Amino acid sequence: xxxxxxxxxxxxxxxxxxxxxxxxxxxxxxxxxxxxxxxxxxxxxxxxxxxxxxxxxxxxxxxxxxxxxxxxxxxxxxxxxxxxxxxxxxxxxxxxxxxxxxxxxxxxxxxxxxxxxxxxxxxxxxxxxxxxxxxxxxxxxxxxxxxxxxxxxxxxxxxxxxxxxxxxxxxxxxxxxxxxxxxxxxxxxxxxxxxxxxxxxxxxxxxxxxxxxxxxxxxxxxxxxxxxxxxxxxxxxxxxxxxxxxxxxxxxxxxxxxxxxxxxxxxxxxxxxxxxxxxxxxxxxxxxxxxxxxxxxxxxxxxxxxxxxxxxxxxxxxxxxxxxxxxxxxxxxxxxxxxxxxxxxxxxxxxxxxxxxxxxxxxxxxxxxxxxxxxxxxxxxxxxxxxx
Amino acid sequence: xxxxxxxxxxxxxxxxxxxxxxxxxxxxxxxxxxxxxxxxxxxxxxxxxxxxxxxxxxxxxxxxxxxxxxxxxxxxxxxxxxxxxxxxxxxxxxxxxxxxxx
Numbered sequence: 001x002x003x004x005x006x007x008x009x010x011x012x013x014x015x016x017x018x019x020x021x022x023x024x025x026x027x028x029x030x031x032x033x034x035x036x037x038x039x040x041x042x043x044x045x046x047x048x049x050x051x052x053x054x055x056x057x058x059x060x061x062x063x064x065x066x067x068x069x070x071x072x073x074x075x076x077x078x079x080x081x082x083x084x085x086x087x088x089x090x091x092x093x094x095x096x097x098x099x100x101x102x103x104x105x106x107x108x109x110x111x112x113x114x115x116x117x118x119x120x121x122x123x124x125x126x127x128x129x130x131x132x133x134x135x136x137x138x139x140x141x142x143x144x145x146x147x148x149x150x151x152x153x154x155x156x157x158x159x160x161x162x163x164x165x166x167x168x169x170x171x172x173x174x175x176x177x178x179x180x181x182x183x184x185x186x187x188x189x190x191x192x193x194x195x196x197x198x199x200x201x202x203x204x205x206x207x208x209x210x211x212x213x214x215x216x217x218x219x220x221x222x223x224x225x226x227x228x229x230x231x232x233x234x235x236x237x238x239x240x241x242x243x244x245x246x247x248x249x250x251x252x253x254x255x256x257x258x259x260x261x262x263x264x265x266x267x268x269x270x271x272x273x274x275x276x277x278x279x280x281x282x283x284x285x286x287x288x289x290x291x292x293x294x295x296x297x298x299x300x301x302x303x304x305x306x307x308x309x310x311x312x313x314x315x316x317x318x319x320x321x322x323x324x325x326x327x328x329x330x331x332x333x334x335x336x337x338x339x340x341x342x343x344x345x346x347x348x349x350x351x352x353x354x355x356x357x358x359x360x361x362x363x364x365x366x367x368x369x370x371x372x373x374x375x376x377x378x379x380x381x382x383x384x385x386x387x388x
Numbered sequence: 389x390x391x392x393x394x395x396x397x398x399x400x401x402x403x404x405x406x407x408x409x410x411x412x413x414x415x416x417x418x419x420x421x422x423x424x425x426x427x428x429x430x431x432x433x434x435x436x437x438x439x440x441x442x443x444x445x446x447x448x449x450x451x452x453x454x455x456x457x458x459x460x461x462x463x464x465x466x467x468x469x470x471x472x473x474x475x476x477x478x479x480x481x482x483x484x485x486x487x488x489x490x
Contacts, residue, residue, distance in 0.1 A: 036457070043461045095424075254428030304454065317454045318430035326461065329433075334426065 006231070006264060008309055009369040010297035018281030020294070022367030024060050029271060030285050031292040031366070035301035035321070037280060038293050041272065042325040048272035048291055050328060051076040057271040059292050059366075065169045071212035073220070077327060086198045086205070087213060087331065090191060091138075094334040099137060104342050106133050111346050115382045119357055122378045127229040128154055130339070131222060138217070138335050140190045148175070149218075154226055176214045180207050191217070221332045224266040227362070227374030228340060231264045235311065236347060237354035237380060242313055246348040256313040257340045262320035263311050265296035268364060268371055270324065295321045296371060352383045390482040394438075396421045397490060411486070412436040412473035422488035429473035431455055434462045436472040437489035444484040448475055464489045 013020045014033035022029045032038050041048050054069040055062030069075070072083040093099050110130055114120040132146040139145075152171060183192035195210040205213075236243045246253060269292040274285050285291060299320045300308040323330035330336070347354075359378030364371045393403045394415060406414040415423040415436070424435035431454060440448045445468055451459060455474050459465050472486065 039461055255430055258427055258430045258432060304457070316430065317452070318427070319432045319454055319458050321432075323433075333433075337426070 006372050008297070008300040009371050010294065011300065013369075014297050014301065017283070019283050020297075020367060020369060022059075022292070022369070024290075025064075027056070027061055027063075027290060029059055029290045029292045029367075030280060030283065031269060031294045031297070031369075032280055033294050033297040033301075034281070035298040035304045035319075038295065038298040038321060039325045041280065041291060042293050042321075042328070045076050045080075045272075045327065047275055047278055049076055049275055050074050050080070050272060052273035056273060056290070059269055059271045059290070061271075062169075066215075068173065068208060068215055069212050070216040070219075071209055072331075073216050073328065074212075080327060082200045083209075083213075084327075084331070086195070086200060090194060091331045092334055094138070094338045100338055100342065102137055103134060103338055104346070106130075106137070107339070107342050108346050108350075111350055111382075115350060115384050117381075119379050119381045122230050122233055122359075122380055123154060123226060123375055124377065126233075127226040130229055130343070131225040134225075134335070134339055135218075135221065138191075138221075138332070140188075141192075154223070172215065172218055173211070176211050176218070177207075179214075180210055217332070220330070221336065223373075225336055225339060228261065228264055228266045228336065229343060230374050230378055231266075232260055232340060232343065233347070233354060233380065234356060234375070234378060235260065236344075236351075237356045239311075240353050242311075243348055243351070243353070245313060246344060250345055250348065252314055253341050253344050255315060255318070256344060257337060258318050258320065259311055259313050259315045260340065260344075261322040261337075262299045262305070262315075262318055264374075265299045265320075265322050266373070267322075267324075268296045268366070268373060269294040270328075293324070295324060350385060352385045354383070355381045357381060390477050390479055390484075392477070392481070393483075393485045394420045394423070395485065395487040397488060406477040408477055410473050411438075411475040411477060411481075412471070414477060415472060420488065422490075423472060425473060427473075431458055431471060431474060434458055434471060437462055437464070438470055438472045438486040439466055439468045439489055440470055441485040441487070442468060444481070447481055448484060462489070 010033050018034050018037060020031040020033055032041050050057050053063055054074055055066040072080045114126055120126055129150055132149040136143050136146050179192050183196055187193040195205055195213060198205050271290045271292050274287050274289050274291060276287050278285055302308050323333040357379040360376040361372050362374045362376050364373055389405060389407055391403055391405050392411060393401055395401050404414055404418050410429050412425045412429055416425045426435045427433040451470055455471050459469050
């Protein structure tokens with residue numbers, strides 16, 4: 001098993017040209033690679049729009065499998081802000097103590113379930129379960145719903161061997177339609193019911209708009225959280241000294257998680273559609289083509305991060321863009337941060353060491369670039385701290 | 389020991405006392421509205437953006453290069469902008485007044 005390195009495939013192009021190019025389903029992408037440019041382009045919604053055809057700003061493009069506009073993700077200001085306002089407070093619930101307590105007991109229980117096993121396959125039997133169960137807290141739906149979501153497998157949109165799978169997407173869309181109708185008949189205090197009771201500019205949200213919020217919530221936090229969880233455990237398996245460090249100084253967990261997020265960059269990039277012919281790093285980008293805001297490359301930019309390819313859990317200045325940047329920054333970030341902080345602390349308190357047995361890496365192909373984002377599967381064994 | 393006054397967006401004034409750590413942590417622990425400190429103080433999220441009172445700017449000091457880059461594209465930025473996670477509490481900043489950015 002190779003070391004749990006996540007190499008930076010963008011370094012040469014980032015330093016020499018500042019951009020990279022990839023062809024995604026015959027829809028060209030100019031990947032923006034430098035930290036400064038990524039932030040500038042993310043900030044500049046007037047020239048680089050999110051309000052394109054639904055699915056187009058996702059790379060790989062989902063235009064062929066999705067018609068529902070993800071909200072607020074696929075809107076530009078000022079409309080974006082109006083919708084975001086409706087849900088922003090909801091997505092900050094993870095900052096509350098009772099939410100964190102529930103998340104903590106979920107994660108500790110799951111860890112207890114696998115800690116004594118001879119081996120556990122982390123992606124499906126740990127990370128997917130953790131992500132799905134935690135999502136019941138974010139949606140405020142019954143815990144049992146997580147069993148349905150777990151049964152869908154690791155990808156909502158993608159199945160093994162196929163990059164984009166329309167049938168998988170339909171399972172999710174049908175499920176969400178059904179849940180919106182259920183909440184309409186019997187409102188509860190879940191996200192569906194909250195959205196059904198919400199309005200923008202005096203107009204109630206339509207089912208299609210509510211579906212757009214839910215599709216984003218399900219899809220945006222699935223692979224990303226699963227990869228972050230799996231990569232985090234793989235990292236501590238190879239760095240027992242870091243696990244000891246967290247045990248001895250649990251107060252560094254916040255900084256540690258930010259550094260892991262920077263290094264893993266669970267979402268490689270997000271696209272925007274160019275509105276008028278312009279330039280990035282003296283390179284022409286044509287109207288109606290796409291740029292890719294490459295968070296993963298920006299997070300290794302040596303102009304900003306000292307020793308960018310090393311994990312320094314106490315890194316003090318860490319202006320990473322793992323959750324994006326600007327008005328569209330990740331709505332699920334508070335939830336994701338809590339998951340990782342609680343997970344790291346739980347592992348530090350219960351686990352002596354972790355052994356990686358075998359696994360298969362998950363590599364994205366992005367034009368000339370090949371980037372590891374995590375694992376398709378990873379078998380590990382936990383060694384428990386014995387209570388003396 | 390330093391006394392730090394926060395003025396929030398609704399115009400409310402709160403004065404807190406701290407001895408060490410960052411101004412952001414002090415604000416978050418005391419629930420100052422508008423200072424979220426999502427990233428825990430590593431200069432990544434810009435949710436702890438404040439405007440330092442002009443007369444206090446010299447004592448607080450200017451933003452470091454990385455902080456300045458973060459602020460460059462932040463909303464509501466002025467020449468008195470700082471990220472409060474990067475301001476360490478010390479006696480030297482006793483009495484400063486910070487207005488939470490919008």
